[in-house]
Amino acid sequence: MNKQLIVGLFLLASMLVQAQTCTDNATVISGKCTCNAGFYGTSADAGQQCYKCPSNSNSSTDSNTGISVNVSACNTCLPGYFLGGKAKTDAPQQAATCSTCGTGATTSTVGQVLQTVVNCNACLPGYYMQTLQTGNNPAICAQCPPNSTSTQTTSIGFCQCYDSLAAPLSAQVSTCKCKDGYSGNVATQQGGASGCKISSNSLILTVSAVLLAFLAILI
Secondary structure, three states, X not given: OOHXXXXXXXXXXXXXXXXXXXXXXXXXXXXXEEEOOOEEEOOOEOOOOOEEXXXXXXXXXXXXXXXXXXXXXXXXXXXXXXXXXXXXXXXXXXXXXXXXXXXXXXXXXXXXXXXXXXXXOEEOOOEEEEEOOEOOEOOEEEEOOOOEEOOOEOOEXXXXXXXXXXXXXXXXXXXXXXXXXXXXXXXXXXXXXXXXXXXXHHHHHHHHHHHHHHHHHHO
């Protein structure tokens, strides 16, 4: 058999074996099976187990897998929650205590520093901010209307329609629809083709304006 073919088959077999060495909820990072973020375990190799962090706590892949790892590796909170109590490394170990910020709200910083609801000063992606965080109240966030999206924000504003030919969302425009001069259905997914087409009346006006401008140049 061709030597190059043998080597190729051996490398392929090695890759397949390596791809199957990790347990569930784990992946290979720097050549080592590691529990995914949000999980923890003493080993992520096949036959071992990565445990899900409890009660909306979270973990990082740089510290959630190893012989001495326990539930205290879950020392931060998932988006949408604030850190009300630190993880406990001494026995009995426990994960971080995480409390909800409220609908669509989250903290703008994630770490192991204790927080309260006043740290919930941002809105999650897919939400827009109606009211800033004030006093002992979190930011008030509302879900983006259909066919629109947003990034995490700490400012009052509006979501953005998927369709670039849609009218911008505002206090007066609460749904995604084609902007003035266009008709049809807006795109229903990010990056999707626009369904807004220039209306016949707008097209006639545009052509007329171009002709008038051309005539003005000739005169």
